[in-house]
Amino acid sequence: MASVAKGALILMMLGAMTACGPKQEEAATGEQAKSERAAFQQELDMVRQLRVTELTRPDGWTSLVGLHWIDPGSHYIGSSAGNGIKLAVGPSHLGMIDLGQDRIRFVPEKGVAMTLDGQPFTGEAILRADDAPTGPSVIAFDEGKGLATVIKRGNRYLLRVKHADAPTRTGFRGIEYWPTSADWRVEGRFVPHPAGKTLEIANIIGTTDAVPNPGAIEFERDGKTFRIEALDEGAETLFLVFADRTSGHGSYPAGRFLDVAKPGVGGTVVLDFNQARNPPCAFTPFATCPLPPPENRLDVAIQAGEKTYAHTVN
Secondary structure, eight states: OHHHHHHHHHHHHHHHHHHHHHHHHHHHHHHHHHHHHHHHHHHHHHHHHHHHHHHTSTTSGGGEEEEEEEOSEEEEEESSTTOSEEOSSSOSOOEEEEEOSSOEEEEEOTTOOOEETTEEOOSOEEOOBTTSTTOOOOEEETTTTEEEEEEEETTEEEEEEEETTOHHHHTOOOOOBOOOOGGGEEEEEEEEOOTTOEEEEEBTTSOEEEEEOOEEEEEEETTEEEEEEEBOOSSSEEEEEEBOTTBTTTBOTTOEEEEEEOOOGGGEEEEEGGGOBOOGGGTOTTOOOBOOOGGGBOSSOOOOSBOOOOOSOO
16 A cells, blocks of 8 residues: 555656656746846847937037038038028138138137147148048037038038037937837848849939948748848948838838848848848938938838937927
């Protein structure tokens, strides 16, 4: 009888262990999923914090105060009336810019403290535009708070002006997001184009540029396949400019941006639409943002990433 009782006890213990096993596994799986969600959100929070830091730097996108076309010939620059290029902020007279056939010359105003590429500047200089291999020349004024550079869009030049005291920077209101969703971190497939292919990309000021277009990315959502043309601007990532059904209905009307790592083995790429961001034009009227090409206007509502930026308090 003792052996029978002992055997029954063992069977009961085994039954209890068997009964507890799936629950323990379920609990472990739940903890793992919770940990993965926390890590996913932590990574996203870090990306978003860095994003805001970059936007609101003294020379970040929110510091833009002016964007001025430079026509051929000579033009005085300054904040007072009568200047050909009138600044919103800065000295009454900053200097003169002269656009010739093959050079852009700048002559500073006498007695106005400024630097050129970080060095005290009193003479005259030939300015580099942003298409130069070393980047644009930087004229700094107002003790470094103000910055002026020349940018080239299409075949024309503009003077871009930033100031650390720009209302868009000092009054920055923060960014709103759709709720984080792992469902919007999707795996895609990179489909390469023939070497050297470009795509005409229009921007918000009406010019177009031929941008390297190494391939497209295909991904699935709700049983449908979508395709986004990828751009290569020389960075370590591919650049996506897209619009979707939320454009103008919760997200910025002119579309959003997304960076993705270049394809790995087998052409696999990951698109985390939780990191979709507004273009600089959402924060300032003085940026020259690229617009989504027709190929990148998606018939799907991507309710992830940044929402439309709220400029003012109603």
